[in-house]
Amino acid sequence: MAQDSAPISKDSLDHLTEITSEYLNKYKYKDGIENSMLLLEHAHNQNDDYYGFHAHNFLGIAYNELKDTVRAEKNYLKALSYAQELKNDTLLIYIYNNLGNIYSERKGYEKEGINYYNKVIDLADRIELEDEKLVPTVNIAWTYMDGERYRKAYPYLNKSLKLVEEGEENNNARSQLYMLLGKYHHKTQSLDSAAYYFTEGLRLAEEDSLMLPVALISKDYANMLFEKGDFEVAYKNLQKHNEYNGKVFEKDRLAQIEAANARFDVNEYQRNLEISRKEKAYQDELIEKSTEKILIMVIASLALIVTLLILNKINQDRKKLIDQLRDRNTQLLDSRDEAERLSKLKTDFLSTVSHELRTPLYGVIGLTSLLLDDKSLKKHESDLKSLKFSADYLLALINDVLQMNKMESKQVKLESIPFNIRELILSIVNTFEFTRLQNNNNLQYHIGDDVPENLIGDPVRLSQVLMNLVGNAVKFTEEGNINIRVALQAKVDGKAILYFEVKDDGMGIPKSKQKLIFEEFSQLKSANYNYQGTGLGLPIVKRMLELFGSQIHLKSKEGQGAVFCFSLSLKEKQTPKKSAGFSHQAYEENEQNPQKILVVDDNRINQVVTRRILEKQNFVCEVAENGVEAIERVQTAHFDLILMDLNMPGINGMETTQRIREFNPEVPIVALTAVEIEEVRKEIYESGMNDIIVKPYEPERFYQILRRNLSGSSKVLAEK
Structure with missing residues (x-):
């Protein structure tokens, strides 16, 4: 049919349009593209812009599904020019929606996609087609929510809700709209409203056995419940998500396999089509020549057939290897997605627990500090100091766990602010006063006279490093000495290279264990209960110094104490920074x-x-x-x-x-x-x-x- 330029009937063109649409709906992209090309050729021969529009629109849909967005955009724009030439409002609505879909999903082009959706809405208003306004309105809201612009999304969510309620009963559209409303109220902390829309959306989706909406809604609802601390109901919704997501995955996996195969087949088809065209031209030329040339053509054809057979065998083997590689990649991607999901759940859980633990700790530490200042409670001073030490220890433990979690998630970034090195060291020494007295230790510090007092860097992270090193020394030393030393090594280009050292004469560390102690949750085994802990302090020191571009060094022998040291390059602040204390x-x-x-x-x-x-x-x-x-x-x-x-x-x-x-x-x-x-x-x-x-x-x-x-x-x- 493609070679026949004779006109065909309108019924035949309509039938070709219908079967092309069916092929695309069944993910048979190769057949869909072939029929679209055939429809385009007939439309071109008969100078029919209507069928030319449908041919280019079908090609845009197929290439978009095959992730070839460049060809998809090219065909959609060609279809748009046909629709504008025809001045057909129905066709314009179709193509504006399709262009909105392709641009709204392309990073940096979201605004252009929203403009096309608005064109659909304006056109539907003009020709009074209320049913056509729902899809673009929901898509605008969805686009804004994907960009985390929730205030922009909310008016369109309200409009969509009104359109759904005024239109025909459609549980599929209503359930997905409720999902978006639930996500919006969740992100804006209106948790009661979010819970209502999530549960109502789940009910509607389950009534009509809508697998994808159930999977999406149950996952978002579970995330919200985890944040609220309702872990039992959250876990049930996660189970529901996994159950329906498995069913959806089977359908999506088949579609993806068909799309991947179609992508290969389409390329193969285009190559074979080009070869066939060249071969026909070559044969026509040979027919016009002598019988001798005909013989040469036959020989050449046989050689070509042999070559194609060899190529076909090579392609079959290649296709088999590609299928195996695709299966392996799918398994790896699934494993990666599951790991990322679990990591996010862990991070969210730790953040929630952090807030819930720090709030009561604020009351404990604050009230204890106030009671310590009450002179009438002087006889309870020792008990109150013990209480405050325990609360401070619990706070430090929480901070260590969260710090390690943030570093694993690569969320820690160094700041660059002014600070006073002497005030920082003195603050650390004062912090360990109670623990020093408990173990009967002598804690001293020495800062070189040539060390600049005012520096620029991240005092919070530096303080965490030194706090963990001093805390480690105090914990493993009894009736001994702990020394903190800061010295200037050099000055280069306005930066001071400082040497930090924390030395103790405690129990020491065997050579065989010196690498192990910098691993998470690792400790030296000891019968002394005072040495127990999480094993996070030194791993945090190691990772934090890596952020500074430095390394921790250890010198120790068992029974002879330990020396932890490192060097940092910090900018020197020329103007002394006045104290901001409450004088x-x-x-x-x-x-x-x-x-x-x-x-x-x-x-x-x-x-x-x-x-x-x-x-x-x-x-x-x-x-x-x-x-x-x-x-x-x-x-x-x-x-x-x-x-x-x-x-x-x-x-x-x-x-x-x-x-x-x-x-x-x-x-x-x-x-x-x-x-x-x-x-x-x-x-x-x-x-x-x-x-x-x-x-x-x-x-x-x-x-x-x-x-x-x-x-x-x-x-x-x-x-x-």
């Missing part, structure tokens, strides 16, 4: 002119702790239990500073801050939170907050941050 002078100023602070927190114990710490320094303190109450208080009264919790019922701390900034851009707002701060630092500053305090904290550090923001320097920090 006695600042305290006296606050007594003369008390400053007013609003504490926004839904936890009663945390309210008591924060209020007492503030009132101890003569601050006037008011408490709001939620975001709505905080907004009302700020509208009706003046506050010098606001301490804002992040996780609260109703509207969270970041949304509360955004609303306050609409009418009060000046008041300093400081986040006071127990969440894992690295995950939300950017969002906190973007919401309009000036600074961050992580619970639990040392009171002196707490006062420093308050003074920095009350003195007006918070703007500089926020800009960094």
Whole structure:
């Protein structure tokens, strides 16, 4: 038929259009492309733009499914030109939707895809086809949600919901729309609404046995339940996801295999088609010549047939190897996806547990610090110090586990901020005062006179390294000496190369165990219970120093103590940095002119702790239990500073801050939170907050941050 230029009937063209559509719906892409080419040739011969549109649209669909987006886009645009020439609104709706699909899934072209969806909606409005508006409206919402632009997605979700309710009963569309609404409310912390849409969507999808919607909804619902801590129901939904996902995977796997085979067959078909055309031209030329040339043609044809047979055999063997490789790749991809899923679940779980543990620890550490300052409880000072040490130890353990998890996920990034090396070392020495006395040790430090005091780097990570090394030395030394030494090795291009050393005369480390102790969860075995722990300290030191571009070195013999040392290159800050401490002078100023602070927190114990710490320094303190109450208080009264919790019922701390900034851009707002701060630092500053305090904290550090923001320097920090 492809070689016959004689016109064919409209019925034949319609039949060819129908069977081409059926081939594509059944994933028979090679047959679909062949018939599309045939339809295109007939349309071209008869100068029929209508069937030319369908031919190019079919080719665009086939190539898009075969992941050949360049050819798909080319054919869709050609189909668009036919539809515009015909001025056929129905065809325009089809092609605008298809172009919207291809651009919305291409990174960087999402806006162009949304423009095409809007063209469908505008056209459907003009010709009053309400049913045609649902698909592009849902697709716009989906595109925004894939880009995590949830506020943009929400109006389109509402429009889609209205269209579904006004249209015919369609559980498939309704269940998937409910899934998107559930995801939106989950991401915006409206967990009750999210739970309603997830459960309603599951019910509708299960009524009609819609495997893909059930698999997608149950997975998203499970993720939300894990975050809420409802692990039993979450696990049931994960089981449902795995059950339906297995069924969907079987269908998708067959489609992918057919697509991959079709991709190979289409290339083979195009090559064979080109060979056939050249061969026919060659034969026509030979026929016009002598009988001798005909004989040569026969010989050449035989040689070609032999060559094709050989090539076919080679291709069959190649195809078999490709199938085997594809199966292996599929298995590897499945294993990788499962590992990534489990890793994400672990990370989410640890972040949730971190917040839930740090919140009560804030109450324990804060109340204990306040009781230690109460002179009437002097006889209980030893017990209170033990209590605070235990809480600090538990906090350090939580931080170690989370730090190792973040480094495994490659989420740790070094900062570059000014700090004072002498203050940092002194703070570490003071931290281990209780443990030093417990083991009857002597803890000393020495900083070379030529070591620059003011440096630029990441003091938090450096402090973690030294804290773990000193903690290790204190733990394995009894009635001995621990020495911390900092020396200047060299100065190069405005950078100081510093040598750090932590030395003890404790039990020492055998040569055979010196590599083992830097592995996760590894320890030297000992009968002494005091030496127990997680085994995370030294592995964290090793990985953290690798981020600095340095290495940890160990010198030790069993029974003769140990020396841990490393070198760091840090920028030298020329201008001395003034201390931001909460000085006695600042305290006296606050007594003369008390400053007013609003504490926004839904936890009663945390309210008591924060209020007492503030009132101890003569601050006037008011408490709001939620975001709505905080907004009302700020509208009706003046506050010098606001301490804002992040996780609260109703509207969270970041949304509360955004609303306050609409009418009060000046008041300093400081986040006071127990969440894992690295995950939300950017969002906190973007919401309009000036600074961050992580619970639990040392009171002196707490006062420093308050003074920095009350003195007006918070703007500089926020800009960094």
